[in-house]
Amino acid sequence: MRFMKKINKGYIPLSIPDITTKELHNAVACLKSGWLSTGKFNFELEERIRKYTGSKEAICVDSCTAGLYLSLLVSGITAGDEVITTPFTFAATANVIVHCGAKPVFCDIDPDTYNIDSRKIVKKLTKRTKAIIPVHFAGHPCDLERIYDIAERHGLTVIEDAAHALGSAIKGRRIGSYNGITCFSFYATKNITTGEGGCITLNDSDIARRIRVLRYHGIDRDAWKRYGKGGNWRYEIIEAGYKNNLSDLQASIGVAQIKRITQLQARREEIARIYNMGLCGYPGIVLPKAGSGITHSWHLYAVRIKNKEFGMGRDEFIAAMDKEDIGTSVHYIPLHLHAFYRKKYGYKKDDFPIAEAISAEIVSLPMFTRISNANLKRVIKTIRSIR
Ligand SMILES: *Cc1c(COP(=O)(O)O)cnc(C)c1O
Numbered sequence: 001m002r003f004m005k006k007i008n009k010g011y012i013p014l015s016i017p018d019i020t021t022k023e024l025h026n027a028v029a030c031l032k033s034g035w036l037s038t039g040k041f042n043f044e045l046e047e048r049i050r051k052y053t054g055s056k057e058a059i060c061v062d063s064c065t066a067g068l069y070l071s072l073l074v075s076g077i078t079a080g081d082e083v084i085t086t087p088f089t090f091a092a093t094a095n096v097i098v099h100c101g102a103k104p105v106f107c108d109i110d111p112d113t114y115n116i117d118s119r120k121i122v123k124k125l126t127k128r129t130k131a132i133i134p135v136h137f138a139g140h141p142c143d144l145e146r147i148y149d150i151a152e153r154h155g156l157t158v159i160e161d162a163a164h165a166l167g168s169a170i171k172g173r174r175i176g177s178y179n180g181i182t183c184f185s186f187y188a189t190k191n192i193t194t195g196e197g198g199c200i201t202l203n204d205s206d207i208a209r210r211i212r213v214l215r216y217h218g219i220d221r222d223a224w225k226r227y228g229k230g231g232n233w234r235y236e237i238i239e240a241g242y243k244n245n246l247s248d249l250q251a252s253i254g255v256a257q258i259k260r261i262t263q264l265q266a267r268r269e270e271i272a273r274i275y276n277m278g279l280c281g282y283p284g285i286v287l288p289k290a291g292s293g294i295t296h297s298w299h300l301y302a303v304r305i306k307n308k309e310f311g312m313g314r315d316e317f318i319a320a321m322d323k324e325d326i327g328t329s330v331h332y333i334p335l336h337l338h339a340f341y342r343k344k345y346g347y348k349k350d351d352f353p354i355a356e357a358i359s360a361e362i363v364s365l366p367m368f369t370r371i372s373n374a375n376l377k378r379v380i381k382t383i384r385s386i387r
Contacts, residue, residue, distance in 0.1 A: 053176030055201035057208035064185030064198035136165035139297030164299035268298035278380035284310025311387035
């Protein structure tokens, strides 16, 4: 693609969206169609996400964050409730819990997968616990078997933050098909993108109907049905809803992306293999593990730098890579160490020692489908010679 050519020159960024003429073509078709808001491209994208994940319902929204918030609302999460989640995640996962007036109760992570440690969840349960939000870190699926079992036994809702996990699966069953509510992100760096956007999948059609209403002002009919030929001009507001629908201009790009998901996923797997082969056995670098029976979406390729054995610490590593024109990033600084969560809930250092120890060592390497194999080799060679 001529317009993407300069990507593999000079600086290697952490991530770049994979845009082809197919995305351009769909966006132009949408612009020419006279309908830019939620319409046929949204329905096509929802249908394709539904089929791909194996869920009964798919509802596009303008962000994964909005999806998580609406999921909490329809699950009845309200002031005084508690929601158990991981501290090893992006701001959105816990912020939406706060928006509902509920308390985010963090639970430490598994040292192998960096996901919420399902063996530690039960100890966090109180009478106020209403839901669990597992996050599939980097695209490695959480231990959903145990998490859904705990939820069932204690009457809790599971809301999966699957921002990283489109394409992930456990024993062939895709993330998004389980019986809770799952939220995907189409943010610019995610495995498929619409610039900004997201999608909620679930199997309960009644809850899905309520999410569709809340997504669009609490109105019981979508605009395109009202304004189309033969459409009904009547509508009723049944709740004070929100404005979280996805535009067709964005959805048109998403349709082109999801049509290419198999190829995009295969390339991410190939990149992970190249990194694994190039870096395995190198002293002081801990590679990501993929548990048996799982499909990893490889949204991130996050390694850990062991100061002593590697010869430098993580922060030095990032600075040295930057000097060599290679972009990296840290996913994540644990949420409980951020000012707001310390002040509001009294969380402090040493509360979640595994998340803290891993956070101090972790660094994400460039991971995007458009990276050339030559540049991948450059990243590996640089890491092996940087100290
Ligand atoms: C990107 C991300 C989100 C938020 O997604 P948006 O679509 O930007 O709202 C939520 N959780 C995690 C773990 C993410 O990486």
